[in-house]
Amino acid sequence: MKIRSFSRYLVEALRSIARNKMMSFTSVIIVSACLLIMTLMYVVTANLSSMLDEVMTDVRIAIFVEDFVPEGQPLLDMRQTLLDHPHITSIIFFTREENLENMIESLGWEEDLLGGLDRTTLLNRRFDLFVNDVENVHEVVSWLENAPIIAPLVYSISSDEEIIGTLIGINRTITIVSASIIGVLAILSVIIIMNTIRLTIDSRKVQIGIMKFIGATNGFIRGPFIFEGMLLGLVGAAIPLLVVITMYDGLMNSLIYGNIPDVQGLAFLTGGDLFPILIPAVLGIGAFLGVFSSVVTIRKYLNV
Amino acid sequence: MLELINATKIYTDNGAVGLQNVDLFVDAGEFAFVCGHSGSGKTTLIKLIFCEERLTSGHLFVDGVDITKLRKKEIPYLRRRVGVVFQDFRLLPNKTVYENIAFAMEVVEASYRDIRREVPKVLSMVGLTAKAKSYPKQLSGGERQRTALARAIVNKPPFLVADEPTGNLDPDTAWEIMQVLEDINAIGTTVLVATHAWDIVDNMQKRVIKFENARIVRDDEGGYADEELYECSTDDDSHEYYGTDDFEDEGGYDDED
Ligand SMILES: Nc1ncnc2c1ncn2[C@@H]1O[C@H](COP(=O)(O)OP(=O)(O)O)[C@@H](O)[C@H]1O
Ligand SMILES: [Mg+2]
Numbered sequence: 001m002k003i004r005s006f007s008r009y010l011v012e013a014l015r016s017i018a019r020n021k022m023m024s025f026t027s028v029i030i031v032s033a034c035l036l037i038m039t040l041m042y043v044v045t046a047n048l049s050s051m052l053d054e055v056m057t058d059v060r061i062a063i064f065v066e067d068f069v070p071e072g073q074p075l076l077d078m079r080q081t082l083l084d085h086p087h088i089t090s091i092i093f094f095t096r097e098e099n100l101e102n103m104i105e106s107l108g109w110e111e112d113l114l115g116g117l118d119r120t121t122l123l124n125r126r127f128d129l130f131v132n133d134v135e136n137v138h139e140v141v142s143w144l145e146n147a148p149i150i151a152p153l154v155y156s157i158s159s160d161e162e163i164i165g166t167l168i169g170i171n172r173t174i175t176i177v178s179a180s181i182i183g184v185l186a187i188l189s190v191i192i193i194m195n196t197i198r199l200t201i202d203s204r205k206v207q208i209g210i211m212k213f214i215g216a217t218n219g220f221i222r223g224p225f226i227f228e229g230m231l232l233g234l235v236g237a238a239i240p241l242l243v244v245i246t247m248y249d250g251l252m253n254s255l256i257y258g259n260i261p262d263v264q265g266l267a268f269l270t271g272g273d274l275f276p277i278l279i280p281a282v283l284g285i286g287a288f289l290g291v292f293s294s295v296v297t298i299r300k301y302l303n304v
Numbered sequence: 305m306l307e308l309i310n311a312t313k314i315y316t317d318n319g320a321v322g323l324q325n326v327d328l329f330v331d332a333g334e335f336a337f338v339c340g341h342s343g344s345g346k347t348t349l350i351k352l353i354f355c356e357e358r359l360t361s362g363h364l365f366v367d368g369v370d371i372t373k374l375r376k377k378e379i380p381y382l383r384r385r386v387g388v389v390f391q392d393f394r395l396l397p398n399k400t401v402y403e404n405i406a407f408a409m410e411v412v413e414a415s416y417r418d419i420r421r422e423v424p425k426v427l428s429m430v431g432l433t434a435k436a437k438s439y440p441k442q443l444s445g446g447e448r449q450r451t452a453l454a455r456a457i458v459n460k461p462p463f464l465v466a467d468e469p470t471g472n473l474d475p476d477t478a479w480e481i482m483q484v485l486e487d488i489n490a491i492g493t494t495v496l497v498a499t500h501a502w503d504i505v506d507n508m509q510k511r512v513i514k515f516e517n518a519r520i521v522r523d524d525e526g527g528y529a530d531e532e533l534y535e536c537s538t539d540d541d542s543h544e545y546y547g548t549d550d551f552e553d554e555g556g557y558d559d560e561d
Binding site (some may be wrong): 198207211212213216219220 | 356376377380381383389395396398407408410411412413416430456459538
């Protein structure tokens, strides 16, 4: 394709858009709505995932060992049982003394506060388990609670399973709900763009007929329609991107510098983290929706 | 330039026979008329030549190429070697005479330089230099057909086919168009004109290929359309201008008879 044909396609496409103002406008709005929800969903789920990751690096499943488990081989066997679980990647063992020291340290107590207590019996021995994926924490916990091979040896379990569960749940719900809305809007976008392109094809029937008998190739005839679809998709993508890019900074600023306590300390992604992926992806999806719709329409209504 | 071997065209939608076992040879540089009653197969032949219709059986060579074997992708390149002119002109109403002609070159992706050089040449050849900036609706029928002729030859095709090119024109204008067609033939273009303007055929003294019921019944050099002169003289009254008709639309321009 020559550069000049390329610019011709562009000019023809712009002309059609200008001529079909109402339909073009509707197409752009629907594509925008679809991609706005898609963008918002991405922003929210990306942030949730990053929070989950952060929580995950800190969270381990801590299990306290029953007192009756003897030191030595039985304890080593228990450690091996834990390590054999497919989701458990590594283990740290803490003796009673280490546990106590950790606790004293984290509470900021003075050593002598414990006075004459027997440090060797005060706390249970502890294993900290690292799980290969946040999503598996629940499964591992219920294994620890119920499996005959391990459950009797476990005195108690402590994990942030609930927080993790909530985050995962929110993430899933957002993904499912927005995926369905996006699906519906994407189908709607395709239908509206198809109708717009169809109108253009109808208004160009005479010209298309003439082009055919003077020897225009299929590509040359179809080019402007594909460009029209692509432009509609790209403009439809640019609008939500602009909205989200401008709003995101404001939102983040008010969350980070404002006084919303729950949010402080959690890791939000910056625009710099998100936009390098978001911008090309949304523009790409917009262009794809547009081109896909024109190609389908051309196949249906433009027999060359 | 054109050769048909045992060519048969049957329209699949209604089973109508367009051509029935036709053999025909037209040499490069010839000027030939195709005449016959309405429904005798003239338009069918023209459409087959530029691949708007495809043969049912037999062979059809255009410019040495067996176009019965042509793939869809190759059709545009065949059409660039066959200029086509219709009764209803088929100009773009929103383009000037100059732009309509230049459009044919844009479509084949010619350079601007070539377009600026070639369009004025064909404009002067068809005698429309003064009307270059006019729009089709500002032109007479004859001027419109000259524009269509200029568009058909601007890419220098070796072959020009015309389907009832004077069907919408009064006799004097029709005669002028014939002179332009002769000029185009004189520069080496093979010209094939389907018509039932019997008086013109008689006057031109060219080769006449006469169709009847989808078959060739007569093929004479310097021929006459003689016996048709009287019985068909009223046909011209029914010709109308189909300016907005779609090229693809079957009911559009081929039922002018
Ligand atoms: N597109 C078409 N579909 C079906 N039948 C057609 C079509 N075009 C022409 N025919 C039939 O083919 C025969 C030849 O028609 P045509 O080539 O148009 O004749 P002419 O141009 O000499 O009037 C006629 O019987 C006509 O009805
Ligand atoms: Mg005809």
